Amino acid sequence: MITKLTQNIPRKESWDKVTGKAVYTDDLPITNHYCARILPSPHASARIKSINIQKAAEIPGVKAVITGQEYSVLCGPTLLDRPPLAKDCVRYAGEPVAIVVALDEATALQAVRLIEVDYEVMPALLSPLDSIKKDAPLLHPQISSYTHVVEDIYPIEKSNISAQYHIRKGNIEEGFANSDIIVEETFHLPPSDHLAMEVRTARAEISADGKVLITTASQSPFTVAKDIAKAFQISPGDIEVHVPFVGGAFGGKANVSLEFLAYMASKKVNGHPVRVIIPREEDMTSAPSKLGMDATIKIGAAKDGKIQGAKFEFHVDCGAYSDIAPYMTKAITADCTGPYNIENLVCDSYCVYTNHTYATSYRGFGHLSYTYCVERTLDQLAKKCNLDPLKFRLLNAIKPGDLAPNQVISTYSNTGNTALCLEKLKGIIHWNGPQITNIDENIVRATGISCLWKAATPPSNAVSGALITFNSDGSLNLNTGVVEMGNGGQTNLAQILAEKLKMDINKIHVTLNVNTRLNPEHYKTVASISAYMAGNAVVRAADDIISQLKSIGSQVYSCKPEEIEVSDSKVYCIKAPTNYTEFKDIIAGYKTEGGASIGEPVLAKGGYMLKGITVLDPKTGKGRSGPSWTVGAQAVEIEFDKRDCTYRIINATTVMDVGQVLNPNSMREMIMGGMAMGLSMASRENYSYNKQGRLKTPNLRTYKLLHIGQEPKYKVEFVETPQTDSPFGTRGISEHGIIGMPAALANALSLASEVNIRELPITPEYLWKQRKEKYDS
Amino acid sequence: MIKYYNDLSVIELHVNGEARKVTVRPADILLDVLREQLGLTGAKAGCKNGDCGTCTILMDGLPVKSCLVLAVEAVGHELLTVEGLSGIAPIQNAFVKYHAFQCGYCTSGFLMVCHALATTKPDADEYEMERWLESNICRCTSYQEIRSAITEVLDTASRQTERSTYATIS
Numbered sequence: 021m022i023t024k025l026t027q028n029i030p031r032k033e034s035w036d037k038v039t040g041k042a043v044y045t046d047d048l049p050i051t052n053h054y055c056a057r058i059l060p061s062p063h064a065s066a067r068i069k070s071i072n073i074q075k076a077a078e079i080p081g082v083k084a085v086i087t088g089q090e091y092s093v094l095c096g097p098t099l100l101d102r103p104p105l106a107k108d109c110v111r112y113a114g115e116p117v118a119i120v121v122a123l124d125e126a127t128a129l130q131a132v133r134l135i136e137v138d139y140e141v142m143p144a145l146l147s148p149l150d151s152i153k154k155d156a157p158l159l160h161p162q163i164s165s166y167t168h169v170v171e172d173i174y175p176i177e178k179s180n181i182s183a184q185y186h187i188r189k190g191n192i193e194e195g196f197a198n199s200d201i202i203v204e205e206t207f208h209l210p211p212s213d214h215l216a217m218e219v220r221t222a223r224a225e226i227s228a229d230g231k232v233l234i235t236t237a238s239q240s241p242f243t244v245a246k247d248i249a250k251a252f253q254i255s256p257g258d259i260e261v262h263v264p265f266v267g268g269a270f271g272g273k274a275n276v277s278l279e280f281l282a283y284m285a286s287k288k289v290n291g292h293p294v295r296v297i298i299p300r301e302e303d304m305t306s307a308p309s310k311l312g313m314d315a316t317i318k319i320g321a322a323k324d325g326k327i328q329g330a331k332f333e334f335h336v337d338c339g340a341y342s343d344i345a346p347y348m349t350k351a352i353t354a355d356c357t358g359p360y361n362i363e364n365l366v367c368d369s370y371c372v373y374t375n376h377t378y379a380t381s382y383r384g385f386g387h388l389s390y391t392y393c394v395e396r397t398l399d400q401l402a403k404k405c406n407l408d409p410l411k412f413r414l415l416n417a418i419k420p421g422d423l424a425p426n427q428v429i430s431t432y433s434n435t436g437n438t439a440l441c442l443e444k445l446k447g448i449i450h451w452n453g454p455q456i457t458n459i460d461e462n463i464v465r466a467t468g469i470s471c472l473w474k475a476a477t478p479p480s481n482a483v484s485g486a487l488i489t490f491n492s493d494g495s496l497n498l499n500t501g502v503v504e505m506g507n508g509g510q511t512n513l514a515q516i517l518a519e520k521l522k523m524d525i526n527k528i529h530v531t532l533n534v535n536t537r538l539n540p541e542h543y544k545t546v547a548s549i550s551a552y553m554a555g556n557a558v559v560r561a562a563d564d565i566i567s568q569l570k571s572i573g574s575q576v577y578s579c580k581p582e583e584i585e586v587s588d589s590k591v592y593c594i595k596a597p598t599n600y601t602e603f604k605d606i607i608a609g610y611k612t613e614g615g616a617s618i619g620e621p622v623l624a625k626g627g628y629m630l631k632g633i634t635v636l637d638p639k640t641g642k643g644r645s646g647p648s649w650t651v652g653a654q655a656v657e658i659e660f661d662k663r664d665c666t667y668r669i670i671n672a673t674t675v676m677d678v679g680q681v682l683n684p685n686s687m688r689e690m691i692m693g694g695m696a697m698g699l700s701m702a703s704r705e706n707y708s709y710n711k712q713g714r715l716k717t718p719n720l721r722t723y724k725l726l727h728i729g730q731e732p733k734y735k736v737e738f739v740e741t742p743q744t745d746s747p748f749g750t751r752g753i754s755e756h757g758i759i760g761m762p763a764a765l766a767n768a769l770s771l772a773s774e775v776n777i778r779e780l781p782i783t784p785e786y787l788w789k790q791r792k793e794k795y796d797s
Numbered sequence: 798m799i800k801y802y803n804d805l806s807v808i809e810l811h812v813n814g815e816a817r818k819v820t821v822r823p824a825d826i827l828l829d830v831l832r833e834q835l836g837l838t839g840a841k842a843g844c845k846n847g848d849c850g851t852c853t854i855l856m857d858g859l860p861v862k863s864c865l866v867l868a869v870e871a872v873g874h875e876l877l878t879v880e881g882l883s884g885i886a887p888i889q890n891a892f893v894k895y896h897a898f899q900c901g902y903c904t905s906g907f908l909m910v911c912h913a914l915a916t917t918k919p920d921a922d923e924y925e926m927e928r929w930l931e932s933n934i935c936r937c938t939s940y941q942e943i944r945s946a947i948t949e950v951l952d953t954a955s956r957q958t959e960r961s962t963y964a965t966i967s
Contacts, residue, residue, distance in 0.1 A: 030893050037901030038889040038908060040839020040879035047838035126803070126822070217843050217851055217902040217936050267841070267902030268936050300844040506900030506937045689896050692939035720848035720934070728940045729927035 022588055023518040023525040025748055028685045032511045032530050033265070033504060042265045043533075045237045046221045046297065053223065054083055056285040056296040057128040059118040059135050060306050061110035064144035064375035064713025065159075068108055068117070068137060075134040076120055081127035084288040085135065086119045093251045095280060097243075099175065099182055100167040101160055102341035102378070104251075104280035110139070111159055111340035112377050113714040114305030121285045121294055144713035148335040148372035149314050151180040159340065159373040170479070172635040173346045180373040182338065183346030185353035187367035187425050187641035195329020195364025199320025203401045207393040207778045211312040211337060211376055211707040214383075215725060218267020219303045224282035226291030230254070234282065235262040239274040239503050240544040241534045247276045248283055263534040266505035270697070271381035273505070274546045275308050275343055301718045308380035309707060311345055312337030315393040319362075325407045327416045329364035332356050334390060336371045339378035346371045348379075348386035351477040354426040354636060354645040355387060358394050359438040359473040360413070361422040361430075367641065375713045381546060383697060383755045387474045388762060392702075395470040395763035396778065399770065408453045409767070413471055413653075414442050424649075427642040433744040434648045436677030436751065438471060440739045441653040445469065445675045448737060449655045454771055459659060465670070467657040468767025470760030475646030476547035476752060480633035484553035485540025486513070486561040488624040494589050494603030495527040500554045501542030504532045506693075507754050508686050509550045515683055516555050516747050520562035522587040527603075540627070548752030551682070552647065553628055555747035560626030569606065572619030576601060576610050648743050650751040652676035654760035656699070656732070660772035665787040667769060669699055669732040672761065677739040679751035687753060688736040694757020695734055700726035702762035706781050808872050812837065813881030821868045828852045828863035831878060839879035839905040843934070850933030853906035854878045858917060860910045860932070877912075879905035887953060888912050891946035899937030906933050911947045921951055 023029065036042035073085040088107035094100040106117045118135050122128035145151045145159065160166070164177045173183045196202060222236040232254060238244055241261040249256040266273060278296050285294040298306060314337070319330040334352055338345030349371040356367045402412035417438040422430045445451070449467060457465040487499040498517055502509040510530040518525040531539060542554055569591050573584035577593040585594050592600035601610065610618040636643040657671040672695050678687060704724045708716045717723040736757075742749025766777040775790040805820045812835060819834045828845070831837040831854070843851030845864045852863045855877040882889055888911045891897070898904040907930070914921055914929045921929070926947055935943060 031896070033901070034893040035884065037898050037904050038879075038892045039882070039884050040837070040905050042901050043838065044841070044902065046842070047832070049836075050833060126824075215936055217841070217849065217900065217934065219842065265901060268900040270936075300846065300849075506898075508899065685896060689899070689938065689942055692941060693899060693937050696939040697936070719846055720844045721846060725934055725936065726940075727931045727934065728943065729931050731940045734939050734941050 021524045022522050023515060025515060025519045025680065025682050026684060029511055029515055029525055029683050031508050032514060033532050044218055044265045044267050045223065045235055048235065048264070050295060053293045053295045054121050054123060054289060055125045055128050056119050056121045056281065056294050057125065057132050058116040058281065058298065058302065058306065059132045060302055061106060061113055061115040061117050063110055063139055063141050064113045065142040066110050066139035067142060068106065068110065069140055070138045071118060072136040073118065076131040079127060079131045079134065081123040082120060082131045083123065084121040084285070085131065086284055086288050088117065091284065095247060095251055095276065096169065096342055097344050098170050098173050098346045099342045100169060104277070104284065112375050114302065114377055115340065116281065116306055119281055119285055121289055125297065144375040146374060146376065146709055146713050148337045148374055151372045151374050152335065152370070156180060159375070174638060181370050182342040182373060183349050183371040185350045185369045185636060185641060186639060187353055187356065187365055188639060189423065189425060189427060190364035192329050192331060192364050192366045196320045198322060198328040200323045201401065201404045202318060202320040203397055203404060204316065204318040205397050205400065205778055207315045207317065207396070209313045209389050209392065209780050211339070211379060212310045212701055212705040213304055213707065213723065214270040214272030214310065216268030216270055216272055219298060219300055220273060220278055220307050221295065221297050222278035222282040223293065223295045224286040225293035226286050228291070230258060232259040232283065234259065234279050236279050237266050237273055238263050239266065239269045239505060239546055240276065241503065241536050242501060242541045243544055244276050244279045245536050248279060251280060252283065261536040263503050265532065266503055269505045270383040271385070271546065272308065274544055275380040277307060300720065304718045304723065305377055305715050308343055309377045310382035311348060311379035311386060311389065312376065313389040315390065317393045317397040319397050319401055321401055321405055323405065325405045325412045325415050327360065327362050330357065330362045332367040334369040336369065337374050337376060338371050339374055339376040341378040342371060343378050343380045345379050347477055348381065350636060350645065352386040352390045353641055354477065355473060355475055356390055356425050358391055359418045359471050359651045360416045361418045365425055367425065376709065377715070383694060384474065384758050385477070385547065388698060388759045391470065391472055391759050392763045392766065392780065395760065396766055399767045410442060410446055410451055410469055414439055417442060425641060426636060426645055428644050432741050436649060436651040436679065437739055437741045438651045441651060441675040441677055442471065444737060444739060445653040445655055445673060448675065448735060449673050456772060462663050463659055463661055464772050465657065465659050466768045466772040467655055468764045468771060469653065469655045470763035470767065471651070471653050472756060472759035473649045473651040474756055474759060475649045476549045477645045478543060478547055478549060478630055478633065480630060482543035482553065482630040484542045484557045484628045486554060486557040486626045487540055488561050488565060490603065490607035490622055492604060494607060495529060497529045498558065499531045499539055500557065501534055501539040502550045502554050503534055503545035505545060507545065507550065508690065509545060511686065512551050512682060513554055513558050517558050517562055519748065520559055521565065523589050527589060548754040548756065551750055552746050552752060553630065555750065557626040557628040559747050560628065561624045564624040564626060565622060568622045568624065572606055572610055575618045648751065650677060650753060650756050652756060652760065654764045656761065656764040656768050658765065658768045658772060660769060665773065665784040665791065669703070669765065671735065672699060672732045673735045674757055675737045675739060676753060676756060677741050677751065678753050679743045679746060680740055680749035681738050682750050690754050691736045691757035692734045694755060695761050696726060696731060698758035698761025699765060702765045702780055702782060704781050704783065808869060810871055810876060811874065812876045813878060819868065823869060825868045826864055827866040827868045827871050830868040831863060837878045837880050841902055841905060850906040850910070851903050853909045853933060855909055855913050858913060860913045879908055882908065882912060886912050887950045888915060888946065891950050895942050895945040897938060897942040897946040903933060903935045907935065907943060911950065914947065915950045919951060926951065
């Protein structure tokens with residue numbers, strides 16, 4: 021049986037996951053492991069005057085206590101600005117200050133509580149807008165001396181700005197001069213959390229000859245090896261990284277952090293295996309979160325609704341350390357308009373330090389934040405132009421030949437078809453303009469829409485690889501470095517391979533765990549580009565198999581290699597298809613009836629390197645920052661109760677240009693998962709800090725997520741505009757469902773409540789306060 | 798200053814139909830003992846605070862959060878973990894069929910709640926189903942997939958109950 025791309029395939033790891041057999045990092049045996057716990061800082065900003073570890077070290081069973089004073093290591097994926105353990109000062113509440121290594125967790129925890137730290141508390145900066153004030157204290161006075169890991173990061177000396185990116189396209193003065201209607205809005209979006217169900221954890225051990233083994237819940241196993249090597253002067257080849265199943269990540273496990281602590285802990289106890297575990301509360305406060313944002317959006321349009329110009333200013337709240345936030349700021353800048361053609365454009369984006377928990381990549385890589393601000397403004401503008409917001413978006417949707425903000429020329433291949441997504445959405449939701457429907461005297465129903473787009477912003481030299489070996493029954497082993505964290509990446513790759521080899525996917529086995537010693541390097545399982553990068557590697561490995569089989573086959577059937585066909589796990593000459601050889605009889609070399617041996621074992625490989633990605637011009641933002649966009653259009657329908665401002669989310673719809681449908685149910689559910697996360701975030705998730713800068717909601721009792729029964733009915737439909745350089749034309753979709761959801765929800769609720777919503781999350785309390793202000797004034 | 802009781806006692810737990818002896822401190826929670834001493838790692842720690850449900854197991858057929866149960870409290874009760882469903886509970890097949898998981902971390906907990914509902918209240922309506930399942934959190938799926946899976950099992954279960962042929966797995 022030949023598996024097609026468009027067939028619905030259950031995940032390869034399905035039965036592991038429904039029987040409890042799927043092993044995640046902390047499911048591995050612990051009997052030989054010491055346990056390490058961290059001491060988090062209780063202050064958002066403080067000088068560490070002294071640390072007394074004596075009482076902690078004296079507890080029986082405590083093997084070591086480590087403080088930041090012992091190391092002068094700085095880490096970070098863009099700018100080396102973060103000590104793995106706080107040194108001299110703390111910059112956010114939750115920052116790891118010390119680690120205790122003990123025989124077991126209870127002992128470690130007991131000792132952690134006995135560490136005495138003398139802090140001198142300093143004023144905390146809790147908003148990027150405060151951080152950029154002239155007299156603001158500097159979080160990183162030494163910012164100019166930090167090592168740049170990437171070339172395109174531009175910190176501003178003696179400031180709290182770790183990176184800045186700009187767009188100058190067209191003539192903005194002319195754009196606004198030609199505008200009949202101009203809308204300017206300001207937005208405030210708080211940080212929030214990834215909240216993967218698996219709490220982050222990492223293990224380390226060091227052999228007597230210095231070989232390091234790290235086992236971790238990470239999206240970036242190959243980066244873990246490189247970063248630890250760099251930080252502690254070890255040869256990267258001496259570090260082996262294992263990643264078992266990962267229990268959700270959403271970008272939050274792309275950063276390298278606990279791995280450093282695990283290494284330091286094991287090093288201190290002579291290489292003994294150590295597991296660093298953190299409770300949910302520390303996963304929320306100590307480990308990185310999603311960025312916050314303050315934005316000013318100004319867009320002008322002619323009376324007919326054609327956008328003439330736009331000016332955006334973004335202040336990204338990256339928290340205490342930059343991590344990958346500079347690159348999220350870059351991604352925000354490069355894609356700042358959404359999928360619209362805006363010829364005259366100015367965008368100034370700043371990545372700003374605050375004393376919040378530092379931010380790392382989060383599903384959508386910043387796109388959901390700017391999309392919210394832009395799409396809310398577009399709705400306001402459409403209203404002032406007296407235009408249907410959907411028609412208004414259609415009128416301005418980016419088309420082939422238009423220039424993206426980074427001045428890349430848009431094509432159907434590199435962008436997809438935004439207008440078609442909008443047209444299809446219009447039909448599905450029976451859109452007939454913005455309408456408020458009265459359900460009864462108190463309840464009204466309204467729908468809001470939003471477009472989305474996102475390009476990945478990987479480095480130009482990012483690599484991926486695929487290795488394929490055979491089993492004696494003719495089945496294949498597909499070996500890649502893609503992490504299985506819920507993305508279904510392995511199943512997608514197997515399906516691409518099955519399509520390419522015209523074979524049954526059940527005869528393809530995949531590697532569900534990553535071992536950097538065995539698997540070929542895959543950049544990181546991030547940015548929705550695994551199917552693109554690893555997929556291209558798989559396609560090349562499949563070509564390698566076909567070419568080897570054609571070569572052996574041509575000898576077996578005494579014909580030309582191009583006359584050999586490979587299909588349904590069989591090899592034959594096209595002149596005589598019934599006289600075939602099954603894979604099992606040819607993959608280890610072919611033996612003739614006479615006993616002669618032909619060929620050799622088939623071992624295949626495919627490598628892929630991302631090329632043609634350039635830095636953005638620091639002044640104009642011109643440059644190719646990613647391989648391609650994925651576009652879509654979304655709608656959210658709500659029921660709003662005018663009495664108490666409560667609401668129910670009734671329907672949520674997405675039409676996405678996926679390039680080519682691959683495993684349709686799986687694709688649909690990946691997009692639905694994104695939509696659910698977006699609605700949860702937009703309706704209730706908030707990193708609210710108290711005046712001292714401590715998180716008020718550091719657990720699942722106070723930080724609420726969407727539960728079953730609160731979800732709308734989801735609908736996902738596809739548009740297929742192939743991306744020509746991607747396997748079979750597929751596009752990245754894993755993150756994208758989240759991007760327009762907050763905006764669509766806000767647009768629906770603004771219509772229903774008559775509140776100009778400019779914040780997140782949209783709680784009934786927020787709506788009530790806004791309405792009260794409106795009616796009181 | 799908290800007083801720590803670190804002395805160990807041997808207790809016997811009935812897990813998945815077998816009697817197992819374990820050595821515990823008074824403060825040890827059932828979740829840790831199942832995972833660390835019996836290797837039953839299907840139940841996961843998600844918050845150790847009773848808020849997320851990833852550690853849900855069945856105690857005498859009803860769901861409990863094993864992070865909120867002391868190991869010593871579990872003596873004398875029948876415990877069922879996801880490993881005890883043995884791959885033959887209808888809900889397991891339904892989860893595969895409807896893609897009711899992505900990362901799989903919350904799956905064991907959801908399966909146990911669903912299984913308990915299907916066995917103890919096979920005629921549960923949508924309202925009851927939601928009340929049972931809202932104790933758990935899934936961050937990856939949209940819940941629609943889990944809803945489809947449990948709905949099919951409940952429908953199947955109630956039809957079979959009418960014919961009095963529904964068999965429970967213990």
